[in-house]
Amino acid sequence: MTLFYFVAFLSIFFALMTIFTKNPVHSVLYLVITFFTFTVHYILLNAQFLAVVNFIAYMGAIMVLFLFVLMLLNLNKETEPMRSHVVKFMGAIAGMCLLITFLGAFRVLETDTGLVVADPEIGLVKNLGKVLFKDFLLPFEISSILLLTAMVGAVLLAKKETRVKQNG
């Protein structure tokens, strides 16, 4: 039980470090640690499939993509654009207002304060695969088309436009 609170504290700490660090590369590294703590949360919920996917796809692929782009654009602390203090202050107030609204809504909502009973069978790869390929087969196939479209779009967007340069 205390493990959850410890990992939650670590998640919040590293998430705060992510948005407050000036150096973008450090920011990405803190975000990787945040996602690692999220993986620990999934393991605690006994959602093993999600833990593995979070570890491989999020930390392995997406974060490396972020880091690669940062290195490619050669961003560092000196070139980092920062907002003025007034805008930062207003942003902080707005974020806190959102959080207070959430907490107040949860108080009024009075969700059943039942415990998170981790059903030991539900998050295993075997059971989740059965659901995925029985009930969610069509969305699963459509998501593959979505990924293909994203890949083609990314290549098309990031490619250098040689023809325009010749004309101009």
Added chain:
Amino acid sequence: MDNIIQQIHGVPLNHYLIFCSVIFSIGVLGVLIRRNVIIIMMSIELMLNSVNLLLAAFSAHSGDPSGQVFVFFIMALAAAEVAVGLAIIIMVYRNTKSVDIETLSRLRW
């Protein structure tokens, strides 16, 4: 596996709600106070992840595996979004030599 389940035993669902809304608010805060487009996208990832964790917690609470399948779809969507978004950022950087989001305000006209 049993002692993993023992670890989570006794944590109320409300604490997951509070924790995930704190992380979500941190993501919103990051979008508001940073000007670097890449960091703003990272904050969006933070928000997506908090919602994912909440979906997984509720799915474990109610014993319904559909929630975890939804988390899987959200992860696929996030991967597509990051790929296209970073391609757009690279294109913008090539044209303006900056990742400042204020330079994109010329899109208004």
